[in-house]
Amino acid sequence: xxxxxxxxxxxxxxxxxxxxxxxxxxxxxxxxxxxxxxxxxxxxxxxxxxxxxxxxxxxxxxxxxxxxxxxxxxxxxxxxxxxxxxxxxxxxxxxxxxxxxxxxxxxxxxxxxxxxxxxxxxxxxxxxxxxxxxxxxxxxxxxxxxxxxxxxxxxxxxxxxxxxxxxxxxxxxxxxxxxxxxxxxxxxxxxxxxxxxxxxxxxxxxxxxxxxxxxxxxxxxxxxxxxxxxxxxxxxxxxxxxxxxxxxxxxxxxxxxxxxxxxxxxxxxxxxxxxxxxxxxxxxxxxxxxxxxxxxxxxxxxxxxxxxxxxxxxxxxxxxxxxxxxxxxxxxxxxxxxxxxxxxxxxxxxxxxxxxxxxxxxxxxxxxxxxxxxxxxxxxxxxxxxxxxxxxxxxxxxxxx
Numbered sequence: 001x002x003x004x005x006x007x008x009x010x011x012x013x014x015x016x017x018x019x020x021x022x023x024x025x026x027x028x029x030x031x032x033x034x035x036x037x038x039x040x041x042x043x044x045x046x047x048x049x050x051x052x053x054x055x056x057x058x059x060x061x062x063x064x065x066x067x068x069x070x071x072x073x074x075x076x077x078x079x080x081x082x083x084x085x086x087x088x089x090x091x092x093x094x095x096x097x098x099x100x101x102x103x104x105x106x107x108x109x110x111x112x113x114x115x116x117x118x119x120x121x122x123x124x125x126x127x128x129x130x131x132x133x134x135x136x137x138x139x140x141x142x143x144x145x146x147x148x149x150x151x152x153x154x155x156x157x158x159x160x161x162x163x164x165x166x167x168x169x170x171x172x173x174x175x176x177x178x179x180x181x182x183x184x185x186x187x188x189x190x191x192x193x194x195x196x197x198x199x200x201x202x203x204x205x206x207x208x209x210x211x212x213x214x215x216x217x218x219x220x221x222x223x224x225x226x227x228x229x230x231x232x233x234x235x236x237x238x239x240x241x242x243x244x245x246x247x248x249x250x251x252x253x254x255x256x257x258x259x260x261x262x263x264x265x266x267x268x269x270x271x272x273x274x275x276x277x278x279x280x281x282x283x284x285x286x287x288x289x290x291x292x293x294x295x296x297x298x299x300x301x302x303x304x305x306x307x308x309x310x311x312x313x314x315x316x317x318x319x320x321x322x323x324x325x326x327x328x329x330x331x332x333x334x335x336x337x338x339x340x341x342x343x344x345x346x347x348x349x350x351x352x353x354x355x356x357x358x359x360x361x362x363x364x365x366x367x368x369x370x371x372x373x374x375x376x377x378x379x380x381x382x383x384x385x386x387x388x389x390x391x392x393x394x395x396x397x398x399x400x401x
Contacts, residue, residue: 031083038076045069058209060216060223060371064326066203071324073196074350080189087182094175101168207369220327220371221296227327228299235341235381238320238333264315264336271314271393272361274344274378278305281375284388299386300343300379307374309367311344312360314393319356319364328377332364343379346370 049065056062210216264271282302288295313334320335331345332352348368352358367376380387 031079035076035079035083038072038079042069042072042076045072058206060210060219060326063203063206063210066199066206067329068324070196070199070203071330073192073199074330077189077192077196078350078353080185080192084182084185084189087178087185091175091178091182094171094178098168098171098175101171105168207371211371217371224296224327227325228297230325231299231328231331231343232384234321234323235333236384238335238341239339239383242320242335264317264340265338267315268392269394272312273393274311274314274342275303275305275309275367275376278303278309278376280304280390281372284386284390300377301389302370302372303376303378304373305367305376307367307369308348309376310363311347311365311367311376313344313358313362313364314342315360317342317358319352319354319358322350322352322354327370329368329370330365331377334358334364339381339383341381343377343381345377345379346375 045065045068049062049069052059052062052065280301281304282298284298284301286295287298315336317334317336319332320341321331321333323331323333325331325345328345330347330350331343332347332350334342334344336342344364346368347365349366350364351366352362352364358364367374369375370377378389380389380392
């Protein structure tokens with residue numbers, strides 16, 4: 001019975017070890033797959049850009065391709081950075097393991113050397129003398145057992161030294177592999193960062209060309225309408241995904257008590273602004289363009305602000321989506337619970353990840369540039385209803401247009 005329990009325990013430990021190893025391998029495989037997909041997507045967009053550049057000089061569609069590629073490159077750089085940080089921790093752990101093994105080996109070698117020196121000075125006859133000088137048979141047997149165990153311990157020490165030496169060699173090989181991988185990651189990250197910097201210059205020059213033609217501004221109106229519909233579809237999907245997730249989580253559990261409102265709702269009119277300074281150049285709802293003599297519906301507000309300004313979340317929440325849309329560029333959607341969401345568009349850089357918890361005032365990225373100029377587009381939603389952000393934000397932070 002006892003032996004059965006021991007065998008069961010051994011199998012249990014082996015299963016846990018193997019499961020942990022397989023999970024670790026699955027995670028590594030998943031990360032590599034994500035990186036390969038991003039590299040593949042970047043290559044496809046780059047091919048599309050090359051094809052367009054053969055027939056197009058400076059168009060909104062070509063600008064979209066540039067922006068889309070830049071978004072993918074930023075994602076790749078972010079994943080490379082995260083992988084580099086994770087690898088750096090592995091390197092620290094490996095170096096610590098090497099140091100610990102080296103200390104153990106040093107101690108065992110010193111301990112064993114002391115024994116060898118004593119044996120050399122006294123000779124093996126000293127052990128015999130110890131036994132013969134026993135006062136009784138009982139003492140003789142005790143000393144004999146002690147010497148046997150002492151000799152066995154020395155043998156174990158030698159075995160431990162050999163084992164630690166082998167482990168140490170493996171750790172050194174692992175460290176070299178990790179350092180080599182780290183150098184490759186840094187080199188790739190540097191290449192992608194340089195590519196992004198070069199592309200930013202080309203985008204700026206192309207945008208200047210596009211702005212010279214007023215027809216592009218008229219085309220941008222219809223493009224914005226299409227993008228707004230895509231954003232509605234994206235938010236509807238997020239709502240549906242959240243509903244399904246909640247249903248799965250609550251399956252078999254008692255129904256939660258109804259909520260009367262959350263932290264976001266009670267702060268109506270007192271939310272912080274997503275940027276500091278700047279001015280509102282387009283308000284919520286029907287907006288007339290005096291130059292083009294057109295009236296369009298703005299689902300949020302447009303804030304003119306210097307390119308590269310820090311964009312912060314207006315309240316606590318969770319990043320539910322990082323996306324890219326024509327006319328909106330890079331955008332982040334934050335879920336504030338109870339159906340409330342905020343949208344931040346025209347971002348030149350994004351510093352958060354999907355699923356990440358964020359707190360009020362936390363930086364989520366940098367503002368970028370739309371066709372009409374440097375700005376941040378900001379929206380607030382309650383389920384599928386668009387709300388006027390100015391009714392929710394506090395009375396400070398921006399100047400009037």
